[in-house]
Amino acid sequence: MTSKPELKGRPELRGRAARLAHLLPTGRAQAARTPFVLLVVLLLGGGLIGLLVLNSALSEGAFRLDDLQRETKELTDEEQALQRDIDAYSAPDALQRRARELGMVPGGDPAFLGPDGKVKGVPSAASAARAPLVLAPEALATATAPPPSPPSTPRSPHATTTPGR
Numbered sequence: 001m002t003s004k005p006e007l008k009g010r011p012e013l014r015g016r017a018a019r020l021a022h023l024l025p026t027g028r029a030q031a032a033r034t035p036f037v038l039l040v041v042l043l044l045g046g047g048l049i050g051l052l053v054l055n056s057a058l059s060e061g062a063f064r065l066d067d068l069q070r071e072t073k074e075l076t077d078e079e080q081a082l083q084r085d086i087d088a089y090s091a092p093d094a095l096q097r098r099a100r101e102l103g104m105v106p107g108g109d110p111a112f113l114g115p116d117g118k119v120k121g122v123p124s125a126a127s128a129a130r131a132p133l134v135l136a137p138e139a140l141a142t143a144t145a146p147p148p149s150p151p152s153t154p155r156s157p158h159a160t161t162t163p164g165r
Contacts, residue, residue: 013021088094108124 105126107126109121111119111121111123114120
């Protein structure tokens with residue numbers, strides 16, 4: 001029996017396995033490892049840098065969100081304060097007080113016109129303890145101030161005044 005020497009650590013193959021074994025390279029194929037290792041290192045480094053940039057963007061967004069929430073709270077507080085002021089000015093007692101300050105009086109009974117043109121009801125005049133006073137806003141400031149009094153210097157009966165002087 002003659003035995004064929006085994007090829008580089010392979011057992012002796014027969015039949016179909018022997019034919020397929022001839023298709024494979026007999027020597028160990030050395031693939032270039034340096035480009036593959038470099039590619040893996042670059043992919044890992046790029047991924048880490050990408051994660052760092054993403055984390056920074058998320059942190060910046062969180063700070064911006066916090067600022068916007070604080071600004072929203074301040075504006076909401078201001079809106080509520082303004083709404084309270086509006087409610088205070090539009091309250092019936094406040095409107096009545098301001099109307100009386102302007103010299104307004106409550107109106108009398110109204111009369112209504114029907115769709116056919118007939119007057120329904122009997123109108124009555126407003127009851128006023130004093131006559132209503134309607135002034136322009138500029139005149140309102142001077143109307144509340146007392147009128148200027150004439151000078152209180154005694155004049156002698158012999159003094160004469162000349163017009164235009």
